[in-house]
Every structure is written in C-alpha cells, then in structure tokens.
Amino acid sequence: MNSKRQAKKILKMYAKESYKARIAYIDQFLDEKPPLLLRISYRHMLKQSLMVVLILVLILSLCLLTASALGIRSLKFTFTETPTHTEIVSDVIRYGQSDTQAVFYEPTYVPWGYELVGEDSFGDINYRYDYQNAKGEYLTIEQALAEDFRVSVDNENCIIRDEIIDGMEVKIYDYQDRDEKQYIFQYENTFFLIVGSINDRQAKKIIRGLNLH
Amino acid sequence: MFLLSILQMVEDAISALSEKYEKMMKNLAYSILKDVQLSEDAVQESLLKLSDNMDKIDNLDSDRSKNFIYTVTKNESISMIRKRKKIITQDVLFSDSDALNNIEGQLDVGAFCNQYGFSDRTEEALAKLDELDRDIIIYRFAEGYRVKEIAKLIGKTPDYVSKRLQRAIKKLQEIYGEDEDE
Numbered sequence: 001m002n003s004k005r006q007a008k009k010i011l012k013m014y015a016k017e018s019y020k021a022r023i024a025y026i027d028q029f030l031d032e033k034p035p036l037l038l039r040i041s042y043r044h045m046l047k048q049s050l051m052v053v054l055i056l057v058l059i060l061s062l063c064l065l066t067a068s069a070l071g072i073r074s075l076k077f078t079f080t081e082t083p084t085h086t087e088i089v090s091d092v093i094r095y096g097q098s099d100t101q102a103v104f105y106e107p108t109y110v111p112w113g114y115e116l117v118g119e120d121s122f123g124d125i126n127y128r129y130d131y132q133n134a135k136g137e138y139l140t141i142e143q144a145l146a147e148d149f150r151v152s153v154d155n156e157n158c159i160i161r162d163e164i165i166d167g168m169e170v171k172i173y174d175y176q177d178r179d180e181k182q183y184i185f186q187y188e189n190t191f192f193l194i195v196g197s198i199n200d201r202q203a204k205k206i207i208r209g210l211n212l213h
Numbered sequence: 214m215f216l217l218s219i220l221q222m223v224e225d226a227i228s229a230l231s232e233k234y235e236k237m238m239k240n241l242a243y244s245i246l247k248d249v250q251l252s253e254d255a256v257q258e259s260l261l262k263l264s265d266n267m268d269k270i271d272n273l274d275s276d277r278s279k280n281f282i283y284t285v286t287k288n289e290s291i292s293m294i295r296k297r298k299k300i301i302t303q304d305v306l307f308s309d310s311d312a313l314n315n316i317e318g319q320l321d322v323g324a325f326c327n328q329y330g331f332s333d334r335t336e337e338a339l340a341k342l343d344e345l346d347r348d349i350i351i352y353r354f355a356e357g358y359r360v361k362e363i364a365k366l367i368g369k370t371p372d373y374v375s376k377r378l379q380r381a382i383k384k385l386q387e388i389y390g391e392d393e394d395e
Contacts, residue, residue, distance in 0.1 A: 004382065010335065011381065014339055015351045016355045017325055018347065021318060024318075025318030026234070026282075029240065030237075112333050201340060
C-alpha cells in the first residue's frame with residue numbers, strides 16, 4: 001500500500017477513535033432521570049449527599065496521611081525552597097555507613113531523534129545517561145542512591161507541580177524562560193532526575209521505559 | 214414580531230443546550246484552564262459563540278452536535294489561555310503545553326498507536342497535531358464533512374482547510390515512507 005494511502009488510512013482510524021473518545025466523554029455528563037426519580041424530595045437527597053461528601057473527605061484525609069495506603073510511592077526527600085533554587089535532601093541520612101546497594105535502571109525508551117552520547121558513573125552511587133538530538137537538545141537521565149543524597153535545582157522562572165506517574169510521586173520543574181523541564185522521583189532506594197526539552201507525555205514514556213516495577 | 218419570535222427560539226435553544234451540556238463544558242474548560250472563574254467565563258463565551266451558530270446544531274442529541282459543542286468550548290478555552298499569556302509577562306500562570314496535554318475527552322494517542330502497532334514516529338506526529346488540525350481531521354474523516362462545510366464550521370476558508378489536511382497527510386506520509394525504507 002503506498003505511503004499516501006497508508007497515511008490517509010491512519011488518519012481515518014485516528015479520527016474515528018478520537019471522535020468516539022469525545023462522544024464517550026460527553027455522554028458521561030448526560031444525566032437523563034426517568035420521571036419517577038424527579039419526584040424524590042430534593043431536601044432528602046441534599047442531606048444524603050452531604051453525609052456522603054463528609055465521609056469521603058474523612059476517608060481521603062486518612063489516605064492522604066498515609067500515602068502508601070493508596071500505593072503511591074512518595075519522595076522521601078525534603079524540598080527547601082530558596083529564592084533561587086530548591087535544596088533537595090534525602091530524609092534518610094546514614095553518613096555513608098549503610099550497606100544499601102544502589103540499583104540503576106537502563107532506559108529502554110527515549111524520544112525519537114535522541115542518541116546516547118555519553119554515560120557517566122561515580123562508583124556505585126550515581127549513574128548518568130546523556131542523550132542528544134540533531135537540534136543539539138540534550139536529555140539527561142540521572143540516577144543516584146537515595147540515601148544521603150542531596151542536590152540543588154534551579155527554581156527561578158518555573159512552575160513547580162506534582163503528578164503521579166505509575167504510582168510514583170513525580171515533582172516537575174517547568175521552566176518558563178527556556179524549553180526545559182526537570183522530573184524528580186524516587187523508586188525504592190534510587191533517586192531519579194530527568195532533564196531535557198521534553199514534554200510530560202515523553203517523560204511518562206521514559207519513566208515507563210525504565211521498567212521499574 | 215417575526216424577528217422577536219426567532220430571537221425567542223434561539224434563546225430557548227441556547228437554554229436547552231446550556232442545561233444539557235453546561236456541566237461537560239465546565240469540566241472541559243477546567244481541564245484546560247485549571248481555574249474555576251476562568252472556566253465559567255470560557256463557558257459563557259462558548260455559549261455566546263454557539264448562539265451565533267445555532268444553524269450548525271440540527272439536533273441537540275446528535276453526536277455531530279455534541280462534537281461541535283465540545284470543539285467550540287475547547288477552542289474558546291485555549292484561546293483564553295493564549296490571550297492571558299499575552300497579558301501576563303511575569304509570574305506566568307499558564308503553561309500552554311500542560312494545558313494542551315491534559316484536555317479531557319482526548320484520545321490516548323499512545324494507547325491508540327500501541328493497539329494498532331504504529332511506530333513511535335507515527336505516535337509523535339499524531340501527538341504533535343495542532344488542536345485545529347485535530348478538529349479538521351475529525352470533521353473530515355469521522356463525520357464526513359466536506360472541505361467547504363468544515364470551513365464554515367471553523368470560520369476559515371476552504372483553501373485553508375484543504376492545506377491543513379494535506380499537510381497532516383503529508384507529514385504522516387513522510388514518516389511512512391521512511392519506515393518502509395528501514
């Protein structure tokens with residue numbers, strides 16, 4: 001099949017699936033009550049709804065206090081904001097006296113166009129993969145033993161937000177004055193720092209490509 | 214008297230539309246703007262726009278009408294982000310790419326490509342489609358609108374619509390040509 005016909009075929013499939021996704025999203029908001037239900041007392045419904053909301057808020061508060069109950073792996077680091085940078089310090093300080101071994105994960109996915117240009121390690125404490133694309137943009141995937149680890153990250157002109165990716169809490173530094181984001185997360189005893197001109201979707205794929213679980 | 218009747222009809226139609234779809238529109242706008250007040254503004258603007266285009270909504274329950282309402286709300290919210298970015302020079306509140314990556318109701322491109330075995334480059338190309346291109350492709354290939362009809366829906370010329378479609382096809386065609394050579 002020639003490439004133009006194939007391209008049209010892909011777009012048709014994409015269009016139909018996108019359309020289905022939109023309609024499904026819209027339909028979930030359409031609430032057609034049968035006439036009988038409309039006669040139910042609204043005051044009674046409101047009371048019940050408030051009770052349910054109160055219970056849900058209590059449960060959510062309990063779960064938030066123990067994030068592990070939801071299976072969310074939190075960052076065991078303390079983030080201290082200064083006017084120019086964020087100091088990130090491990091909550092686990094053993095002054096190098098621990099026998100904990102660092103586990104490093106080889107990336108199996110990087111966005112198209114990036115090639116591995118370097119690898120660097122510091123004993124068994126730190127490992128870094130450096131990639132670059134034809135535009136000269138860099139992508140760095142750095143891993144380190146989480147215990148005793150500390151690093152400073154530029155926090156000027158950026159939006160800092162949290163996302164949950166694959167059950168892990170990920171802190172994202174999204175710089176507004178340059179095309180760069182930093183993604184910080186932790187898995188078991190390994191601290192990860194991904195830096196590059198990438199978007200959230202690409203970052204998610206990189207993280208999944210580390211095959212952490 | 215006749216004009217008043219028509220205006221009343223349009224007003225009734227917009228009320229019915231608002232009652233049915235306002236919740237969806239607010240959710241959609243919020244997923245882009247992340248601000249309750251702005252979302253409400255976006256929905257009001259969208260309803261105004263829809264009231265000018267009631268001729269494009271044949272039946273409130275049809276999938277075509279749903280898609281049109283969705284598209285207008287989405288584009289109005291995105292337009293609001295872009296206008297505010299021009300006003301706010303420091304302490305930027307919005308990240309364009311974040312807003313556009315999290316629009317509710319969008320197809321998961323990664324899952325779609327995995328399901329049909331399309332390459333990473335195809336996935337990148339589909340994910341990078343401009344929102345307007347996405348709407349044009351859906352109007353054309355999912356709803357079967359002709360180029361002239363799409364042009365009327367989005368308020369552009371047929372030539373513009375045609376060029377955008379051709380560009381999207383060409384981009385994928387290039388990727389396919391390269392994949393076949395490998």
